[in-house]
Amino acid sequence: MTGWFGALASLILAAALSGQARAESCPYERAQYVLQGDANVIAGFLRHKPIKGIQGDVFLFVAVKSNQLTYWFFPESGNGYGSISLISTIDATLPFWQPPNPDSRRGRPYADQKYYALNSDLTFRDEMPASGKPAPPLFLIPELAPAVWYDYRTLAEGRYRMPRAFFRFHHCAD
Numbered sequence: 001m002t003g004w005f006g007a008l009a010s011l012i013l014a015a016a017l018s019g020q021a022r023a024e025s026c027p028y029e030r031a032q033y034v035l036q037g038d039a040n041v042i043a044g045f046l047r048h049k050p051i052k053g054i055q056g057d058v059f060l061f062v063a064v065k066s067n068q069l070t071y072w073f074f075p076e077s078g079n080g081y082g083s084i085s086l087i088s089t090i091d092a093t094l095p096f097w098q099p100p101n102p103d104s105r106r107g108r109p110y111a112d113q114k115y116y117a118l119n120s121d122l123t124f125r126d127e128m129p130a131s132g133k134p135a136p137p138l139f140l141i142p143e144l145a146p147a148v149w150y151d152y153r154t155l156a157e158g159r160y161r162m163p164r165a166f167f168r169f170h171h172c173a174d
Contacts, residue, residue, distance in 0.1 A: 022172065023120075023134070023169035024119075024137065026169070027135060028045040028131055029047040030174075031135030031173075032171050033139070035165055035166075035167055036163075036168050040066050041063070041065070043060065043063070045060055045131075046059045046092065047131040051099055052099075053099050054074050055074075055075065055076050055128060056074070057131050058074075059073065061073075062141075064160055066160065071088070071144070071147070071148065072091055073087060073088055073115075074087050074099075075128055083126075084114070084115045084116075085112050086141065087108065088147075089109070111143070111147055113144055114141070114142060115129075115139060115141055116141075117139040118137065118140070118166075119136065120137050122138075136169070138168055140166050145164045
């Protein structure tokens, strides 16, 4: 029994690591993710041209398929120890989109979020997400679930209960 269980555990670990290796060979702007335990929630990064007042060159989107709502963020690196925040914004693909004022809450529809990306060995990355860089196998936005629950676009009876979980690399888009 131990031999069978050990072989199964090795097979599962190898499958998990192969998915992680694929993530690290995929650039941020092509990486697609699924929320662990809820395939209804997907995420990805969208490359953009340099924009005054915004660090980096990618937006992060989180889409909830069942209610057809998408949450948009752009990463921002704080000074000091390398923590990364996600600044909420309206749909960044709209032709009239403008970056929110960094000194006010105007143009920020939800609370800003913390973003934690992990390597395949489960160590944290402190780098800014950027096009061309290898995507992480996992990332976590720990307070996203309450932001989705209290989304101003939904009524109390239409709220979506999303688990607090990691986004796991799913595939590299063409």
